[in-house]
Amino acid sequence: MIDIDVLLSYNGFVKEFDKDQMIVEQGEEPKYYYQIIQGKVKMNNYNEEGKEFIQGMFGEGESFGEPPLFMEIGYPANAITLVNSKIVLIKKEDFFLLLEQEKTSCFGVFKALSSRLYYKSIMAPDISSNDSYKRILTLLHYLKNQSAVEEGREFLVELTRQQIADLTGLRVETVIRTIKEIECRKQLRIERGKLYI
Template sequence: MKAISCMNIDESILYSFGAENTEYKKRETIFNEGDSALYYFQISEGKVKLNNYNEDGKEFIHNILGKKQSFGEAMIFLNQHYPINSICLEESSIIKLPKNNFLEMVSQYPELSLEMNACFSQEIYYKLKMTQALASQNPMQRLLGLLDYLKSYHHNECQQCFHIEFTRQQIADLTGLRVETVIRTLKKMEKEGSITLKDRKILY
């Protein structure tokens, strides 16, 4: 099944409905967990991570998104507060479209609504697949479930050229494995040909 990334709406359409471009510095927060969903966000340049912190202050990274990807739009339709934080990993240029303008745009361009439904459905599909994989006692199945989920956000169908931008420790936290198990399993996966390890980068 072809992976569908987060929405990428033509920038000229966004600007025609009143979108503005905002510049953010590295480590600057775009929105915090608990904030009201007031905008549609699309990355023009840069990288953004979506995360949470538990009661002990430990970080849980949900995803890392890049150029031409969007985030936060589901909360607009649900009329809910954000359950996550969004933080820039580098200097970033983010297109922001106010909520009411966004809803007006979708009403005038119904094909965008269909694309969003496909995007949301694909996200749910891969999250379910990842949840199933994380229930496995097999470390390799856990890692493959996570890698498939992360890659599903990108239009990247080539084999072993998608860069997993997570540290070994972050992967361990996401999969419930010990970091030593992650390192050992990644080496085994490389030997079996399912990933490539290059200069400590994981290519899937």
């Protein structure tokens, strides 16, 4: 994403967050650009029945929550740490100045936003489908393709069954049953509870 030294040179600062700490709340006005140095963050919201839906999960080197900065609207989801995390924050005004003056960084942000838009577009047809098999397989293949794993090598899926359910809009029981079906079809491997695709 953006080099940490570049962020710091534009008045960025590092902040530490505890596990399960709220970073931004749905509806809150965006004031900062966030980039993870260490840790993991999920963006989530809840439907009318109170079921969690994970909009995205972000790890080391990734940023989150940029679209509201550009659109000047409130955050559509919460951002919460999944583990203790170190995050670089930079004020919106300083971030915009950085993008104007640092072409490489600007294209890095465009690339990250494009990747997320692509993910949403490939997941949208499957989320609206009742086919849990297809929903889960599409998610797992997307995660593998986004990783740096070499062609033909196995990819460790670092998500719990609950997180897969929250990312696909399925019940956890459905995810467990469907993953077993995918394993039976030899499209993934389960070892000690871990998924490899």
